[in-house]
Amino acid sequence: MRKNKAFQKVTAIFLSAALLMATLTACGSEAEVSETTSETVTEEVAEEVTEEVTEEAVVEETGAYYSADQSVEEIVLDAAAKGQVGNWGLGNEYEVQALLAKYGQPTTYLSQAFDMDGFDDDSILLASAMTYNELGLVKNSYEGAYGYGDAVSYIDMNDEGVAMLEDNLFTTKEFAEANPNTVKAFIYASMKGWEYACANPEEAAEIVFNYGSSVSAEHQAYMAAEVKKLVETDTTGATVTEYGKMDDAALQQTLDLAKQYIALSDSVAAEALSGLTLDDIRATSYWEEAMSSEGVFEGLEKTDVSIQLKWLPQAQFMGYYVALEKGFYEEVGLTVNIVSGGGDIGETTAVYTGQVDFGVTWVSNLIAANAGGMGLIEVAQVYQRSGLVLTYKLNQ
Amino acid sequence: MKKLRDKEKLTSILYPVIFGVVFCILWQTEVLHLLIGADTFTLPVPTRIIGILIDNFAVIMGHVKATLTVALIGLVAGSIFGYFLAIIATLFPKWGVGGLTIASAFNAIPIIAIAPILNNLTKDVSKDPNTRSMVAKILVVMICCTVSMSINAFRGFTEVKPFSEDLLKSYAASKKTIFMKLRIPNSLPYVFIALRISVPGSVIAALVSEYFAEFIIGVGRMIRENIVLAQYASAWAYISVACVIGISMYILLLAAEGILLKGRK
Numbered sequence: 285m286r287k288n289k290a291f292q293k294v295t296a297i298f299l300s301a302a303l304l305m306a307t308l309t310a311c312g313s314e315a316e317v318s319e320t321t322s323e324t325v326t327e328e329v330a331e332e333v334t335e336e337v338t339e340e341a342v343v344e345e346t347g348a349y350y351s352a353d354q355s356v357e358e359i360v361l362d363a364a365a366k367g368q369v370g371n372w373g374l375g376n377e378y379e380v381q382a383l384l385a386k387y388g389q390p391t392t393y394l395s396q397a398f399d400m401d402g403f404d405d406d407s408i409l410l411a412s413a414m415t416y417n418e419l420g421l422v423k424n425s426y427e428g429a430y431g432y433g434d435a436v437s438y439i440d441m442n443d444e445g446v447a448m449l450e451d452n453l454f455t456t457k458e459f460a461e462a463n464p465n466t467v468k469a470f471i472y473a474s475m476k477g478w479e480y481a482c483a484n485p486e487e488a489a490e491i492v493f494n495y496g497s498s499v500s501a502e503h504q505a506y507m508a509a510e511v512k513k514l515v516e517t518d519t520t521g522a523t524v525t526e527y528g529k530m531d532d533a534a535l536q537q538t539l540d541l542a543k544q545y546i547a548l549s550d551s552v553a554a555e556a557l558s559g560l561t562l563d564d565i566r567a568t569s570y571w572e573e574a575m576s577s578e579g580v581f582e583g584l585e586k587t588d589v590s591i592q593l594k595w596l597p598q599a600q601f602m603g604y605y606v607a608l609e610k611g612f613y614e615e616v617g618l619t620v621n622i623v624s625g626g627g628d629i630g631e632t633t634a635v636y637t638g639q640v641d642f643g644v645t646w647v648s649n650l651i652a653a654n655a656g657g658m659g660l661i662e663v664a665q666v667y668q669r670s671g672l673v674l675t676y677k678l679n680q
Numbered sequence: 681m682k683k684l685r686d687k688e689k690l691t692s693i694l695y696p697v698i699f700g701v702v703f704c705i706l707w708q709t710e711v712l713h714l715l716i717g718a719d720t721f722t723l724p725v726p727t728r729i730i731g732i733l734i735d736n737f738a739v740i741m742g743h744v745k746a747t748l749t750v751a752l753i754g755l756v757a758g759s760i761f762g763y764f765l766a767i768i769a770t771l772f773p774k775w776g777v778g779g780l781t782i783a784s785a786f787n788a789i790p791i792i793a794i795a796p797i798l799n800n801l802t803k804d805v806s807k808d809p810n811t812r813s814m815v816a817k818i819l820v821v822m823i824c825c826t827v828s829m830s831i832n833a834f835r836g837f838t839e840v841k842p843f844s845e846d847l848l849k850s851y852a853a854s855k856k857t858i859f860m861k862l863r864i865p866n867s868l869p870y871v872f873i874a875l876r877i878s879v880p881g882s883v884i885a886a887l888v889s890e891y892f893a894e895f896i897i898g899v900g901r902m903i904r905e906n907i908v909l910a911q912y913a914s915a916w917a918y919i920s921v922a923c924v925i926g927i928s929m930y931i932l933l934l935a936a937e938g939i940l941l942k943g944r945k
Contacts, residue, residue: 367809374904374905374908374909397799402894636910656912
């Protein structure tokens, strides 16, 4: 009798779970139907039919994706018309918007998750990717990657003239003015770290991996090799030998595009944004004096400093990890704490509120923060060209 | 006696209002900032926030409409579904209780966990990203609202006064009659208990699911965008809009409850 009851209970639980699932899915499709009124249903069906017909015709001619010899304009126009251009948003979207505007398209885009599943399942045709991260995940075939190999190609923002500078090194104006020697020492040691990391990317990748990596060792190595290119090549493709140099032309282009595409609902901030000049966002004197020095810094105002990264520990920030591991910070008399970011952590806010002394952010994010009144200042520009690309699949 | 009660009523409204006004004065005069160690950048003064609300009224209303649509459709669909589940559980009590236990397990799944999953599951629903995002968001709200309704309504159906049930049985009333005349009316107050949880819950679920949606729209998404871009004044404007949505839906619910359950207490 007891056994029987237990059996009944178990079957009951299973049955109700199945029922719950079934009704949940049924309600899902119901909710969808309820959004379109009966009138539009017929219209939509008609539309869908015509859409299918034209699409099939296109598919027969060229395949579902793009061919290698198609122009950037054709690809952008097609993906924009289908509404399948993706970006993460949250301040990463301005270059994509500038590219869309360049080809006369509306600047709307789909919100892309921090993985490439949307690109993989074709809901995004033209997906945003960083050369050193997502592009590698799409192309390579190690664990966690998608293994597309040569079946994908990409549009480079530098080639399209819509490049905006990314990873820099910044602090607050206040901190820089109060601690000039500390800032110079920190720049000097960090750039030494970047120089070493770019000369030995494999070793740098390993160092970062040992500091608590968010990705696999293979991907870390790929990332280090790609980051090296961004640090040592400028937007025109010329080689840069001075690490952390602030190129006014590239910064001005970043500022101009930022003014055009950063939309602020706060009228005070919007007005401040339109009035920003290069001198409001960067100070070259610290970097110049640090790089022309012999590496000896007297009278450090603060010896214990911290730096907030923009993202999780990965080779994107290898210069700082190398400087720490190789003792470059110790050599100049600094004790450095590297604080990793990730998710929605606001590196600009963390530096502004004084939780950390330095930060790594994209120049556009620093511009937006200063428009809001933060008074941040860039003291070195580590990435000399844009690492953002729009990747697409090729017809096979 | 009546006078005393009126006085009580008056003070119960007056004190919170006085507190609110004093709070706003402290906030505007930046005394509050001194007290909690904040600055006017991360916590802008009310006049600045109100200024942003006025400047962007039309845009904000567009986002409010999107959020409200998700919250309301999800709330209604989820609650009806939950009520329906409770009816089934009451009709088949042997496994109904077990089923509801499982349903309440659904309630324990955090919204941030199901939102991205439902986003992926609904990719094939529509070609239009706005529509399929809407479906994903509504499903999240539905799951959140279904559980509280099914559990509370089930209690309403089953926890009837024993003598009422005995009385009906002594009249040889059929199960159907007992259900229609006793159980359903008895469940009504419980429905409102469930809604008191679900209404604020539906707004929160809608706001959070917007964070992950494919199509960029809604009050929740704008809060995130502005905070990440360090635009705290704008973020606060959207946060206050979110508060107004939640509070006004709750007030509407209380008013509806007052009318529908008049004289029952």
